[in-house]
Each structure stands twice: as structure tokens, then as C-alpha cells.
Amino acid sequence: MSRPLTSEADLVERARGGDGAAYDELVRAHQDIAFRTAWLVSGSAADAEDAAQEAFVKAWRALGRFRQGAPFRPWLLAIVANEARNRRRSAGRREALVLRAAAERRPPDGAASPPEAAVLRAERRDVLLAALERLSDDDRAILGCRHLLGLGEEETAAALGLRRGTVKSRTSRALDRLRAELGEAP
Amino acid sequence: MSDLVRELELLSAEVDWPATPAFAPRATKGTVPSVARRRRLVVAIVLGVLALGAGALAATGVIHFGGATIKRVDTLPPVDRAPRLALGTPIRAVEARRILAYRLPPRLSDPDAIYTRDGSLNFLYLEHGRPRAVLTVFREGSAFLDKLVHTTTKIRRVRVQGAPGLYVPDVHVVDFLYGGDPRLSQPTLLWTKGGLTYRLEAKDALGLASSG
Numbered sequence A: 001m002s003r004p005l006t007s008e009a010d011l012v013e014r015a016r017g018g019d020g021a022a023y024d025e026l027v028r029a030h031q032d033i034a035f036r037t038a039w040l041v042s043g044s045a046a047d048a049e050d051a052a053q054e055a056f057v058k059a060w061r062a063l064g065r066f067r068q069g070a071p072f073r074p075w076l077l078a079i080v081a082n083e084a085r086n087r088r089r090s091a092g093r094r095e096a097l098v099l100r101a102a103a104e105r106r107p108p109d110g111a112a113s114p115p116e117a118a119v120l121r122a123e124r125r126d127v128l129l130a131a132l133e134r135l136s137d138d139d140r141a142i143l144g145c146r147h148l149l150g151l152g153e154e155e156t157a158a159a160l161g162l163r164r165g166t167v168k169s170r171t172s173r174a175l176d177r178l179r180a181e182l183g184e185a186p
Numbered sequence B: 001m002s003d004l005v006r007e008l009e010l011l012s013a014e015v016d017w018p019a020t021p022a023f024a025p026r027a028t029k030g031t032v033p034s035v036a037r038r039r040r041l042v043v044a045i046v047l048g049v050l051a052l053g054a055g056a057l058a059a060t061g062v063i064h065f066g067g068a069t070i071k072r073v074d075t076l077p078p079v080d081r082a083p084r085l086a087l088g089t090p091i092r093a094v095e096a097r098r099i100l101a102y103r104l105p106p107r108l109s110d111p112d113a114i115y116t117r118d119g120s121l122n123f124l125y126l127e128h129g130r131p132r133a134v135l136t137v138f139r140e141g142s143a144f145l146d147k148l149v150h151t152t153t154k155i156r157r158v159r160v161q162g163a164p165g166l167y168v169p170d171v172h173v174v175d176f177l178y179g180g181d182p183r184l185s186q187p188t189l190l191w192t193k194g195g196l197t198y199r200l201e202a203k204d205a206l207g208l209a210s211s212g
Helices: A008-016 A020-042 A045-061 A072-087 A116-134 A137-148 A153-160 A164-181 B003-012 B024-028 B035-051 B054-059 B093-099 B205-209
Strands: B062-065 B068-073 B089-091 B113-117 B120-127 B130-139 B145-150 B156-160 B163-168 B172-176 B183-185 B188-193 B196-201
Touching: A008 A020, A020 A045, A020 A072, A020 A137, A020 A153, A045 A072, A072 A153, A072 B172, A116 A137, A116 A164, A116 B003, A137 A153, A137 A164, A137 B003, A153 A164, A164 B003, B089 B093, B093 B113, B156 B188, B163 B205, B188 B205, B196 B205
Parallel strands: B068 B145
Antiparallel strands: B062 B068, B089 B113, B113 B120, B120 B130, B130 B196, B145 B172, B156 B163, B163 B188, B172 B183, B188 B196
16 A cells, blocks of 8 residues: 655644654755755855755754644745845855756757757847846845745745735836846836 | 746746755754753753853854854844834733743833733833833743854853843844844843743843842
8 A cells, every 4th residue: 555645734743743854854845945045045055055054953943833734835935034134245246147058958869959949049048047137136036036936925025024015016026127128118 | 927927937947056955964963853852952051051151152153042042243144223123912911921920120020011922922111212121031942032143242141130141242133033034132131040031132231130
């Protein structure tokens, strides 16, 4: 008989009861999104690693305060982003978004050469990424959370310390500014 | 969904995100899986802290004290310099006593207002209509707040009403784990008594908490 999948709520409850293995599993499930959120907020991989590590320890210590039945990821991301904001460097260069190397984006061996349309899309992505980089830190962070990381409005609000309504309006304005950077009509 | 949003979502797969480090083993290493073990650890840490002299406290990187974690940083992070005090829901003293069995120092026995938040109590003291001091009381042993203090701040070991305490004499950053954004804090006195941790934030915290 197959073992039933363990739901996140089950893992959270087990972790709240002191089950370290359950907490490890929660961390593994969310470490990518946590680290990338921290990176978007702090602008540094080293700071993001410190922030996420510290946040995981804090969250573990504070699980007793976690509201039963609440979604775990927004709660965790709020702690992660808080740690990342504490480490955000006021001076120093923020690490830029870059595309993966072209070799990594080539189709696998044996696949057809990318059609011209795909090449054009790649060129468009370079332009889009450059335009994102020209935005302010706040605009880039909100578009990064919402559309690169795919966080929901509530999670973005938790991660960036904003109200949900503010996330909606700021996302809209950031998209307008991105269109302007691209030379497109709003 | 607009074309631009769709393009951004496609772009995500092309971004060279920094490789995610392996966190899980380190995240749980050294932490404590049960309330009982956590309490024993806190007691051990507090005893360890008390065994250090004042000079040693000043040199220690991280100090744990009754649910507060104090970290030293070269530069305090940028925070709102005029934040709103997130004190919680106003309650009466009789309700506060049902939440925690606290004992206030004589000079702090008559707060202007009492609030509760997340199982903790906040006592507000006013002077000319403005906050003069805030005393927060919470259960010892649960992670409750972080403090970021400058490396030059000399944290002092003190006694408050006969109980062990720490005094942070300079402005620093306080981060209540579930109470809004980090904010600047005035000098702060921490002490533990009767299973509770007391955190008094005031320019004259030592004087207010004294027995006289």
C-alpha cells in the first residue's frame, strides 16, 4: 500500500511538536524560494545565505508562535526578508540579475536548431533584463517577487513589509516604468 | 495577464540565480526540539552569560538572554527613525494579571496604559503626553526579540530587584520577531524573574527599575 503524501500542514504540526526531521523537510521545500527572496532583497548572495540561514533558525525557534492552520510560506518569507533587509548594504554594488550562459540555454543534443523566432525571443530577454536592471531597487524587488519568483500578493506583502493593496498599486506602477524603459506605451 | 507580465515569468527560467546553499542540516543543528530542552538550554546560556565579566560581555559576538538575542554589528541597519510603537490591544490591569503573573518595580507600578500582543504585555509610561518608557514582559525561554547593537556598545551585567539583568546603554535596533519592522530603540534594561523576561526601554531605564 502506498504511503499517503505528507501535507505541509502535517509537517508544520510535527515541527511545532519538536520534530526536527519534519522541519528539515519544510526547509528543503522552501529553501530555493527563501534564498532567492533574500537575494532579491539584500542584493548579495553572501548576505542572502546568512539571512536565510538565520531566518531558518529563527523560524524553528519560533514555531510555537506560528498560528495553527495559517500558510507556512508567507510566514517564513516574512522572517527571511526581514533578515535580508537587516543585511541590505547601504553602500556597495548590488549583484545584478544575469541570464544563464547561452550554452545552458541551447536545446539538448539532437534537438533542432532554435528557429529565428526563438533567437529573437532571446534578444528580447536581454533587452528586458537590462530594462529591469535600470529600475529602482524597490521596483525591481516588487517585480522580482511577483513575476520572477511568482510570489502571490500576500507573500510579496509579507516579504517586502508592505500592505497587500500597496503591493498591487506598486506592481502596477513598476510595470508602467518598465514599459517606459522598454520604450513601450503603457 | 499582460504580455509583459508573461515575458517576465518566462524570463525567470532564464535567470542565472545564485546556487541555493544547503541549509537544512545547519538550520536544525544546535537548536532544541522541545520546550523542556529549550528551557534547559536557556538556563545554561543565562548561567554562562552571568559567568562572564562585563568586559567579556562587551567582546562576545552574540548574547542570548531570556528570549532576547543580542548581536553586534559594525553598522546598524537603516530603520525608520520615528516608528509607530506596535504595542497591541489595550487591556486593563486585571486582564493583564490573568495573562502573566508579573511584578513591576516600585517606580513602574502605575503605568498609563497596558497592552497585550502575542502573549506578551506592554506597559506604557507617559511624560507630558509623550512616551517616556515602555516595559515589555514575556515568558522567558521563547525566542521573542533580536537586538542589533554597535560593536562599540558596552553591555553591562547588572542586578534588578535582585534578579540578573543586562543593560544596553546606547541607542540600538530592536526587532520583535512578530511585531512589525525593526526599529530604533532607546537604552534598554533586560532582566529575568519568576519565569518572565522584562524589557524596559527608556533613557533612564536603570533609574526607573531601581528599588528606590
